[in-house]
Each structure stands twice: as C-alpha cells, then as structure tokens.
Amino acid sequence: MKFSVTVTLKKNVLDPQGKVVENTLKNLGMLNLKSIRQGKFFEIEIEEENIDIAKKKVNEMCNKLLVNLIIEDYKIDIVK
C-alpha cells in the first residue's frame, strides 16, 4: 500500500524558513499572498495489504523517526 505523510511545524513554533520564503515571494510581486508554511512530505510504500495494519505501521514510522513530535504535527493519507 502507498501512503503519503505531510509533516508541518506546530502553529506556535517559529518557522524561519517559511518567513523567508514568504518575504521573498512578496518581493517577487506576490502581494496577495497571505501566508505560507513549509513542511515535509513523504511517500511511503509498504508491503502490507491490510489497511489497518499498514496504517499502524506508517504511524509507527512517524512516531519513531519521521516526525519530531515536540515541534511538528503530521497527517497520514492513503494514496492507494
């Protein structure tokens, strides 16, 4: 099964990268840009046909490595 995971910084955590990107875009003339936040994206394929087990595995990957839970949130979606 294939999953996608998006990892974003928690709301109250300062996002230096997003800030710089936002300013740069505004300087490039994107005046109606309201906000931009940057995160990570993973495409994960695992050999497991049972949705629940598969999803649990992906969740475990997020908790064990992919996400720093102190500052980041994440969301898992099924691709197929």
Place this chain on the structure above:
Amino acid sequence: MKFSVTVTLKKNVLDPQGKVVENTLKNLGMLNLKSIRQGKFFEIEIEEENIDIAKKKVNEMCNKLLVNLIIEDYKIDIVK
C-alpha cells in the same frame, strides 16, 4: 483561498536523504517498508477568490521560487 503544494524529486534523480531514511527505518525493524521518498510540502493561503486566478498565482510561485524545476516535480491541490 488555501492550497497545498507537494514537491517531489523527479524519478531518476538521486535522493540521498530518502535512501538514508529508508535504511534507518529498516534498521528500526520496519522490514516491510518498500520505498520511501521525501519531498517538500507548502500550505499557501492567498487573498483571491477566483479559483483560476488563484491557482495561476500559486503555479507562478512554484515556478519562480518554490520548486527547482530541473530536479523536482510538483502538484497543486486546493484545500479550501
């Protein structure tokens, strides 16, 4: 309007990061992991109610700054 943009490395481009993450997950016991690719994720909000114009703007941001078209592909989705 709110959009999400996912940026991934083109298929034939080396992904050193993904490779290391994949090995680490396997070492952590995720044996049925088949592949993992890492990319970037942006959440963009712009002040523009016309979908077409808004989408065009986001597309422009991708081309101008967010995406390195030489090695990356991207996909825009409407969040709301």
Place this chain on the structure above:
Amino acid sequence: MGINNKIIEKHGLKIEEYKVIKKLLKRDPNLLELGVFSAMWNEHCSYKSSRIHLKKLPTKGDQVIQGPGENAGVIDIGDNDAIIFKIESHNHPSFIEPYQGAATGVGGILRDVFTMGARPIALLNSIHFGSPSHPKTKSLLNGVVSGIGGYGNCIGIPTVAGETKFNDTYNDNILVNAMAVGHAEKNKIFYSKAKGINKSVVYVGSKTGRDGIHGASMASAEFDENSDEKKPTVQVGDPFTEKLLLEACLELMKDDSIIAIQDMGAAGLTSSSVEMASKGSLGIELILDKVPCREENMSPYEMMLSESQERMLIILEDGKEEHAKKIFQKWDLDFVIIGKTTDTKKLTLKYKDEIVGEIPIEALASKAPIYDRKWTKKKIPKSINIKKFKKIGLKEALIKILSSPNHSNKSWITNQYDQMVMCDTAQKSGSDAAIIRIHNKDKAIAVAVDSSANYCKSYPITGGKQIVCENWRNLITVGAKPIAITNCLNFGNPENKEVMGEFAECLEGIKEACKFLNFPVVSGNVSFYNGTNKKNIYPTPVIGGVGLIEKLSQPLSHNFKKNNSLLILIGKTFGHLEQSCYLKENFAVEDGKPPKINFINEKNNGEIVLKLIKENFVLSSHDISSGGLLVALSEMSIGSKLGAKINKPKKLVNLTEYFFGEDQSRYILEIHENSLSDVDKILKKNNIYYENIGITQDNYFEIEGEMKIDINDLFKINNQWYNNY
C-alpha cells in the same frame, strides 16, 4: 538500431571522427561502443585540442613527485610528507543547476585527491559570474556558494580560500572551479596504473543511476537555446556518502591491498576502467550485470556512461577481496567485484552472458584524436590616452572601487563555508593566501588561487605570465616558499582561431613564468566551449599555487598589526592605468595593455621579501594587484581597523597613476620602526628598489594633504555590497 549521422552528432562526434572509429575497430561500432567512444573522445576526457600545447608546460622540479597524468599532482614537502592537489572546472553543470553543479564539482575534485591516498585538508574555489545586474546572477551566486559550502561543510574539509569575480563576459556561462589539497605520506601514494592479469576489479561507493549520462559530452558542447533540454543529465551530490567513501578508502589504504585505484569522474565507469587499463597496457573485462544499479532496467549503455557521483574503481591484490569488502561494509557502502584485468588490451563488456561491446584500449586512449587547431596571434593592443579621462579625486575613486562587487569584502560568502573544521587552519580566507598547518607538525602550507581574465583578454602572453606571478606573490606574502601550481584553463570554443590563439598564448605566458620562477605545473584541467551562440568568454586561466612554510610560528596576514610602524613599498611604480580596475570602476573602460611583467624584478623582489619575512622583520605584508597601491593599503587597514598616514609622493608624479597604477612585482610591508636600518641594508645589498611611504596610525586612513577617511567608514564602504545585493 543502425547508426546514422544524427546519432553520431548527438554523441558529440564529428563524421570524420566516426570514420576513424570504424577504421580502428575494423567494423561498425554498436550503440554501446559508440557511447564509449564518445565519452573517451570528447574534449573533456581526451584533451584533443589542448594536448599539444599542454605538453610545453614545465612539469618537473626537485620537489615534484608526480606531475600531470595522474588524478592529481604530488609534491614533496620534506619528512615523508607529500601534498597532493588539483583544480577542476564544473562550469556547465553549475550554470544549469548551480547548487548541485557546484556541490558535485567539489565532490569530484576531492575524489581526485583522496584516490591518491591523501586526506584532503583544504578546499579552494574560483568562481566567476556575469554582471550583478544580469537577471540570473543573483540566484547563480546564491546557488553556487551554498553548493560549495553544502558539500565541503558536510564532508568536513575546510574551504579556506578562493576568488569571486563579476564580468558581463560570464552572463551566459559562469565559471565554477574547485581545488582540493590533501596530505599523504610520501611512501603511501596510490596511482591508477593497473598491474597484473586476472586481478579483481572492484566497484565501491554509491549505486549507479541514470544521472549525468553524457555529462562529459555536455561539458564539451556550447550552450544554445536548447540547453534546457539537457537538464535531466544533472547529477545530485551526496557529501555524506563521499565522507564514508573517503574514510573507507583511507582505511583500505593503510596496508597494501590496492594495486590501482581511480575515481569515477567524467564518463564514469568508462573512463575509469579505460584509464587504468591503458596506463598498465592491459585489458579489462567488466560483467555489467554486477554493477550496482539504483534504478530498474538500466542498460549497459546507461551503466557505462552514467556519471553518478561518489563511486570508485579499485584493482585489488589477490586474496584481499574479503578484507576490503569488510571495510566497505563497515561504512555501509556497496562493494562488488565487477570484472578482472586481462592480457587482451581490450575493454570487454559482458552482459547476460554475452559480449556486448569490445574495443581495443588504445583506440580509446592513445589513438584518440589529437588536433593541432588553427590559431591566430593576438595583436598588441593599442595604448590608450589616459589624459582624456576626466579627473576625479583620490577619495572618490577609492570609494568607488572598494564598494564595487569585485572588490567588496567577501565575508558574506566565506561565512557560509566552514573554514576551521580539522583545526589546522592557521589563516582563513581574507589574506593573500590561506595557511594550513600539517597536522601534528610545525610546518604548514600556503594556498591561493588567482585569475586575471581582463589582462588575458587584452594580451594573452602577458596575462598568462601575470597570473602565475601574482599567485607566486600571494604565497610569498604569507611567508611561504612557492613550490608548484595546478591550473584550470577556462576558454571559449577551440574551433575558433582567435580562441585557440588565446589558449596557445596564455599557455606560452604561463610556461615562461613557471620556468623562470621554478614553479612547475603538477596538475590541471581544461574547460573549452565556454560561451553561447558564438560568443566566447574572456580567456580565464585560473592558477592554484601551493607553498611551504617550514616552521610556522605566527601566521602572517595582510592586516596592520600596530600603530606607528613603518610602511615600505617594494618595487617600482610607473603608474600603469591601462586595463586597470580604476578605469573599469570609474569609467567602465576595459582597454589598453596589461601591465608588463619583468621576471628578473619579480624573482628578486619576491625572494628578498621572503627573506625579510623569514628573518622576522615583517609585521604584515600584502602584494599589490588589482586596484593598485591605494586599494592594497586600504585592505590592510580594513582588515585590522588600524589606519595609515601615507606620504604625498615627492617626485612630480601624477597621483592617480601613482596610487591606482597596477604595476607588477610590488609589495607593501609593515615593519618595526627600529628595524628600518637592517631592512634597508638587506634591500640595498640586493639592489631592491623601495620607498618609505608612510606609517600606520589609529582611526584614520589618509594621504597627507589629499584625503582622509575614518577607518570605520572605510570598513562600511567595503562591507555593504553583498549584504544589500
């Protein structure tokens, strides 16, 4: 698939060259073989246009252990210590993808140095961009600088020196040259010559992907409107894997398991295997099914031509396979025996139990074409009448120069490079040369890179001489005895007679200077086809020099050390303003002749300055180059935040010419007031012309009765440009 003219052309080969291939093979090549030929016969690998000129360079000397012909040059610095170094271009890839292009440039040159058994100890670079106002320049600058830093910082080798220049001529073709310097024990140097039959040929490092296929031929073709289409060949660097490869190779090199070793650089598996076989007059057989591949269904053609990074080919002694494999596995790297040496003198490629390609090694190497291309002599440029330019004040002109992109302080760049890792950087970038201590020893080497494209464009012979001399001076000023150089020759299209003339004449100048100064060339690289749509870049040879400081007690910088010391100017000032930075920055004029080089003065002045430094008379020193005396003095002041009071020259000279002229072979020395009589004696005894030009002081940089600037203002003027760009 039949081979037609279009396919031949796509491989960067000329129809005549294809005919020669058929003759050498005594048959038509198949597509794989054509690919192998195209990789080996392109300009980048075969040096077909440059070889007859390169041959003239002086490459021998008492301290030369290995000159050109190996992965890098090797010099002897005494006590069983050897220094291994080389410079290489990555211009075309960096223009297409600046971050990855520059990063893989650094990775490639590092491999050239550690394949020979050296631990890399310093990185340098010479980068040239188009006009700052050109729409692409800013992002290219950003990308290249972060790519160089990204690779060097991650692998943990300090980037200690370099040069950054802007000129319209590079608008559509930037230059990114990277130099690596390593240290090895003299009796532990590894070469690429295969020896013995039936020895295991081992592939180590990263897996092979489809990246960079035909990179080498791309580097040998001019850009055109369609260069966008060449994009998929971009390679991605992985400094982390390179660090592992470095440590694994050095670990294996501790004993004598290796017969020959060669990095897979341009043209990857093809050039590395052919080179080893050719040097050893042997054959090599590769079983391509065994090549570790990153992607599915890679064809033999793709495997042979891929330029995936961070890979090496090793020929092992019998029975060492298991030992070597353990080391590479420890470092999580692929290790696969993919073939063996043979006595056939052929490159034999097998795939799925069939021979898919077989080519005599000499057809690929020694029988590759060599061209004596037509070239024309450069006419002596007309002098320009300096009087026709409107007079401007010294202060105004100085400010203009110090705040220009080319002369602004480069810390915006160098702060992005780790300059201190390894803890042997005794002098970082900012002075004339960086100083790297040899680990655990008292001695150190000095390293610097230089280029002067304007001078070379105007009159290539003089330009060629000048850069070698400038590089030599830069080593002298930090108290090092210059030993040898590497060079990266960045030129336009060699099929153009004028470009080929620039090449031949620059090389003539380089040759003469190296000979006279006993400063041999031990390695180098040629990059042709820099330009677009028939517009070629200025000829831009870059010289990277290495010098030795036998006992490092205190690194010598160009920053003033204390107030009230004496400033002396070594060498004669004639006031040569043609081709000067003064005219360029103030009047946008780039005409006239470059300053003359007088080898005798060059050598005498340099040797005596070195003597004064060694005898501890010198507190700080700086050579005078672009911008002339006043710019050199202000740099000494800006670095130290100490000022100076310069005398108004007594003779009836034109002040602009005196202060901004770019006459060669000159140095500024700061000396203790009470050592003047000793210094004077030494200089007089050796017939060295010098002038007392003033003293250091607090707070102000001034020329008596002419101008006065607060040194904080001077500092600001020099430090704005990058931060505001």
Place this chain on the structure above:
Amino acid sequence: MKSSVIVFPGSNCDRDIAVALQKMQFKNKMIWHKETSLPKSDLIVIPGGFSYGDYLRSGAIAGKSLIIDEVIKAANSGCLILGICNGFQILTETGMLKGTLLRNKNLKFINRNVNIRVMNNETRFTSKYKLNQVLNLNIAHNEGNYYTDSNHLDQLKKDNLIAFKYSDSSGNTDDKFNPNGAIENIAGIFNDKKNILGMMPHPERMVDELISNSDGINLFSSLLD
C-alpha cells in the same frame, strides 16, 4: 579522567575533539556508533559534524543508533555528557536535552567567531570560567536556532540551566548579537541535573593559540577537576 567520543557516520569534528581532549590529558577512546557497549568513562562527548548527512533533521538518525541507549544509561547514572553542535542536536533528538534546533534564521550556514557569555559557572563544565565571562568561540552550523516551549524556558531560567548566551564582547545579550535566531540568545543549555551540556559553539576549536585562541581550554579543565 577517561573520556569517550562517539563517532557516527558523517561526524567530522571527532578528530578535533580527540586532539583537544588529549592535549588536556584526558585518556580518550573513540567509539564507533555500531558498538553496543561503552568503556567506563567519566565524560562522553558527542562531537560535531553532519551525522547521516543531516538528512531528515540534523541529529535525528544518529539519535536512533544502538550506542545511544548506552549513552542514556550512562547519563542516568551521572556520567558527564557533552554534545557540541551536531552533538547538541543529537541530544535534543533523543530527549536527553529538551527543546530543538531549527534552521538559522537567515537560512544560511554560518561559520564565524561569536562571543558568548557564561551564564552559570557553578557546574562541572564551567567552574573554571568566571560568571558572565565573555568567550570568543567559533560556530559552524545550519541549524543552531534553539527553540523550546515557554514552560521549559521558564524552567531553564528558574533553575539556572542556561549555560551560554550569544552576546557582544562586553556581555550584552541583545538580539543584535544573536547569530542564528535562538530563543533568548541561548547558545548552550544543561539538563536539570547539570551533568549534560549541549552547546552550538565549538570549544574544541579554541584550544590552540596558533590556530585561534584559548577560550575553550577552561571548559575542559573544569571537567578535569
């Protein structure tokens, strides 16, 4: 004093710290990350560099290696742990120190000398410094922008767990002298038992006058006491 330096793939300041430790008369051993036991040590150093290429998040992958469990055990039994630069990042990734290190606010790698002020000199790491003494140390990092939540920040202040703050040469800790955006100019912190120190600047680069200065020496000599 016995010290151990943990070496990960991609560590690159491991030799530098070993040289400094030997110079300061530590009996030092290098420990490869795949090892599963540690020699008895009074001090464990996690050196700077780019462990695993800084991929994913700096320090994240090294934080999962086998040897880390041993380091945690040693720390719990009171062993002194020093994490420098990437070592600091690894300590936060494993939770041995709280908070995290974000990208520098200018999104660039920064290598230069900075001033830092000693905020607490009553610890095993800093006893040879004077309180509020200003040191000039070298920084070299992409991600040195320390961040933590307000509860932890309060605790750091209340319990005197801030080791160093970025400052000017006279000790002003104004935001102007903050190179990377770290919260309250924090350059290094202790855990609550003060046996673990994580810091972004490199003391091991400042033990040799010929190369730099000697401002780092007292950190090592404090440890020897």
